[in-house]
Amino acid sequence: MADRKTPRRETRRTKAQPRAVAARPGFTLTARWAAVILAVIVALFFHDLLFGGKTFVSPDTTAPLGFVRMGEQSLWHDHVYPLWNPYVFLGMPSFASGAYNPLIYPPDWPLALLQKVVPLPDMTWLILYYALGAWFFFLLAREWGARAEGALLGAIAFAIGPNLVAVGSHGHGSQLVDSAYLPLMLWLSTLWLRRGRWEALGALALAGGFQMLRGHVQICFYTWLAIGLHALIETIAAARRPAGPGPIPVGPAAAAASAPVSGLARGVVPGLGRALALAAAAALAFGIAGVFNLPLHDYARWSIRGGTAGGGVGMTYATAWSLSPIELPTIVLPYWAGFGGPMYWGGMPFTDYPNAYVGMITVILALPAFLANGSLRVFALTLSLIALLIAFGHNTPLYAFLYAHLPLFNKFRVPVMIILLFEFAACLGTAWGWTTVLERRDVPAARRAVDRMMLAVFALLGVGLVVGVIGRDAWQAPYEHLATASHPQFSNQAASLAFAQLVGDIARVSVLGLAAALLIWLAVRSKLTITIATAIAAVLLLVELAPISGSLMQPVIGDPPPRNTMMGRDDVTDFLSQAGPAGSFRILPLDEYQSNRFAGFGIASVGGYHAAKPRLFQDFFEAHESQLLKNPYWMRLLNVRFIVSEQAIDQAPPYLREVHRGSAYVYENLLALPRATVVGEYHVVSPPLAILDSVAAGARDAARSTYLEQDPHLALGSVEGATVAITSYRLNDVTLEVRTPGPALVRLSDLWYPDWIARVDGREVPILKADYLVRAVPVAAGSHRIEFRFRSAAMRQGLTLSIASFLAALALMGFGLWRARRPSRAAPRGEAPAAPVAPVGESG
Helix, strand or coil, X not given: CHHHHHHHHHHHHHHHHHHHHHCCCCCCCCHHHHHHHHHHHHHHHCHHHHCCCCEECCXXXXXXXXXXXXXXXXXXXXXXXXXXXXXXXXXXXXXXXXXXXXXXXXXXXXXXXXXXXXXXXXXXXXXXXXXXXXXXXXXXXXXXXXXXXXXXXXXXXXXXXXXXXXXXXXXXXXXXXXXXXXXXXXXXXXXXXXXXXXXXXXXXXXXXXXXXXXXXXXXXXXHHHHHHHHHHHHHHHHHHCCCCCXXXXXXXXXXXXXXXXXXXXXXXXXHHHHHHHHHHHHXXXXXXXXXXXXXXXXXXXXXXXXXXXXXXXXXXXXXXXXXCHHHHHHHCCCCECECCHHHCXXXXXXXXXXXXXXXXXXXXXXHHHHHCCCXXXXXXXXXXXXXXXXXXXXXXXXXXXXXXXXXXXXXXXXXXHHHHHHHHHHHHHHHHHHHHHHHCCCCHHHHHHHHHHHXXXXXXXXXXXXXXXXXXXXXXXXXXXXXXXXXXXXXXXXXXXXXXHHHHHHHHHHHHHHHHHHHHHHHHCCCCCHHHHHHHHHHHHHHHHHHHHHHXXXXXXXXXXXXXXXXXXXXXXXXXXXXXXXXXXXXXXXXXXXXXXXXXXCCEECCCCCCCCXXXXXXXXXXXXXXXXXXXXXXXXXXXXXXXXXXXXCCCCCCEEEEEECCCEEEEECCCCCCEEEECEEEECCCCXXXXXXXXXXXXXXXXXXXXXXXXXXXXXXXXXCEEEEEEECCCEEEEXXXXXXXXXXXXXXXXXXXXXXXXXXXXXXXXXXXXXXXXXXEXXXXXXXXXEECCHHHHHHHHXXXXXXXXXXXXXXXHHHHHHCCCCCCCCCCCCCXXXXXXXXXX
């Protein structure tokens, strides 16, 4: 009997085996797989740069290289860290202005070492941040309740969106890098708020510090604005929940039940205390970046970013890049306001592309997210609304209110830059919306709402397709009238061409939208597997976003420029480089006034470009509508010895002598004074701005006299026969040898700035602000050695603060890791245990 039973048992096991194989789970989208998929998508999108030997060659990519060459020479050859740039304007801080800050961003160090061993493509560092930003977004969306599939779609939309692609490709690398920190820092702050993980709080401070060290303060400000808003909404939501020990749904299950988890429930997280701790993390982040932040803050008050009467950049300048509400349709219709160049009729200068564009697919995938409630939904909607209102700039009263009352806000410009937060919120909606579709596919009653929503989308897109394409004759005239009325220089012919492009755009967008709605309908009814449906959704996203983003990127893709001193070199730079030693003259390039090219060859220009130029120079530049730049008395005073012009100067005055003719004409100004002069008299003028008029009028000879703002009560003597020579002229220090028969002022025609100190024969003396712009020091009769040294107290203090704050953040992370490894203790009687958290990276 026993022998007969054995085969039957084996037969039953054999029959059961196929069922076990059939029940084996399919592909699971983990965080690692998401990282691989996102990296592949990013690599394929930027294939020209990674595999084609190309790079970005936009003007903003190459223009800042001017001073970098001289800064690197100072750093690596002279072993002097560059703090001052004497080659643009009349000189300006290079470090404190954010123009050149080598070696202060630690995440760059490993890649720099790797590039010494492996010949990586030119833009590897930039593309890496696109991939990292996408992966950080994935982690955040998972933590905020999205399924892995939804998080993947949101991450694709975030990384390949036109706004971020335009930012990175057109030379704003620091803005792109700091934008990639946004999802990372929100993820770390959430880990702290939900679970009280001290290591996450320390990592948040460290990431925030690194983000600030990358140099784009405005994006850093917006990141902490988003973190603060999230903490505020979550704290309010926690206070409104009834107390109780019930578990909090976390992970994908939360999306199916109601909404992504918020994590701040009474009895689990002391919401208010942890929210306030984020302020401490922000302070610690500021401290980690103290070596950069303190000099930057100190310089702001001497620059156009803070040197106005109100301490800001001025409302007109601050709101020059304001998004017009008339451009809102570009959120889904990129060609609504034309698309770049002569076809664009929107309100943006230079950035004439659909700044707010996120795409129809992104919007339609996000719609199901509205079917669930939750504080995170409130946060995303609030964030997107605030971002839009601020992006409108001078078009709404909100910007003026924030400019007047929100700390640091008046230092920023380009309101449309905050559109990053709107696009970020839209991508979150995509992640949650797709999660809602996938979680409701097995619940017939729950999926009806999705069905009704998609039917409405079908109807709206169908109507839009009929009206927009078939009935285009009915609205062509109103559209063209709107375009020409919005942009005075927009011609009727351009309006007609823009309309034709828009009609094609409507057809394309409508078809893609209908495909997305159909996909959602099929997915929610389980007509497609989750993997196949998600793959199709990803393809639709890429089909819509990649061509628009690519059209912004392609014009600035080109061959890498030569990485040597030949870049930007021509016969004019060769001539000027031989015209005299450093510090002996300046030039006025009439056709390249805002170019930094000459700075790369150690040629000082009275022009140049920087978004935060010194306030003193800006005052000079604005006086009399910039005519002072061509005023012979100012050119004489400021040591402008050569004028460079692409065309011959008609009827040149006798004091201009042509000395070179080639790719441009070079004229020598025979009236120019040396960079350093000895003067025997001064005159006090009030108010100080009147000095600009006094010099321009040529009332007194600058070779013998100078204007001061305050009376130093000096008794000057005869300077007949006095001499002064520059014996050393480097970035951070200048040395003069002077001999004068009587007490005098020695004027150096370099910009006055408070961080310069002067010593005469080793004894420190005050530096006077002469002729509104430049420096002067008093000397007694006889021979003297004058040393000017740039010494930034803010940088020294900032370095100390950075080291202390960095160690504090590491200690906080170490404490968190030690605490997490301690044996768990039983919860005190009456205290609810913490709710279980679904592992990030599992599809649930």
